[in-house]
Amino acid sequence: MKKQRIITLLVCLLIVGSGAGVLLWPRTVPLAQCSEVYRLYVNNPSIKASFIKDFRINDSVSVDVTLLEAVDSNGWNTLVTDMNLGIQDSSTRSDIANGMDLITVKQVKKGVYSKPIATSSGNVDIVATSHLRKEVSIFHSKDRKEKHAIWFYNLEKSINQ
């Protein structure tokens, strides 16, 4: 009888453990499913990397997004160098220094973030940078529909309003 109770307890614990695992598991994207650029910077202490799976652009389009935030100047310098985010114009630089934000957007080939490309293909990454907040958002588009939804996000939003 005692043995049966122990088995009962163990299986109850197994059920509760499985339930807890199922509840927690889907919320976390496994590292293997995260983007390459996220895996590149996730262990860099100067850069805070985040990966968002299925970020909703509109009712029918969701894309994966990698967010890179520079924690310090070293991190920002690394991002600027790796992704070629430097601003040549001195007046723009001074505006940013005075607290004005500048958002730059470029379309790049997947995995090659330094060089913008002009292509009609939808299988590209769109790199949007906030120079004031020192944040880089990389939208991983897989087809033209997703790319269109990202580029015309504000336009569609204003039309729907």
Place this chain on the structure above:
Amino acid sequence: MTSKPIGEDVPVRPDLAVEDVSFGDLQPMFDEQSRRIEAVVGGRGHLPRSLNFAGLRTQHRRVLRRWCLLAVASAAVAVYWGIDLWHHNFDIYYRIFTLFLEAVFVFIMVDSTVSAVSIAQSSPVGSSLDRISHKANAAKPSKIRIQNSKFDLSRPVNIGIAASVTLVMVACATSVGDGYTMSQDHNARLAAINSVTSILNNI
């Protein structure tokens, strides 16, 4: 030859030869019945299953064995799905489908656990599975009652528990919001989503 009035007792003396013949015919039958009774009392006989109380413990063990097998099978399936999710697909529909399948196992587990708890409490036993497959083997009540307890676990209750667990799992899997992040930290997830939304609003 004397005659007696009707209603008076008449002593009857059976013919000795006739008596011997009658009991001589019945004797093999009596011997056979005696042999059967002795076999039953000695544990070698076969009573109808409904009266075979000795077999009840064996049936409990059978139920318990099946219950353990289900537990192992459920754990194996959970591990398989975990590996599958890790390596292949992270699609929301795929996740819901796997959760549905998992819910079926949860139902079986809950049902079997109720049965096992009943066994542990030495009460009338029978999960719904057991009732389905062993209806003829044992007379079981439609409700499982645990003696000296306020529990009243029946099959609808088991289904209700499994359905609740399923609903919780599906709700937790689908109501995360705009996306799934690498982090369990809710605040970090929210901050990342807000940052991306902010940038997207300014493109």
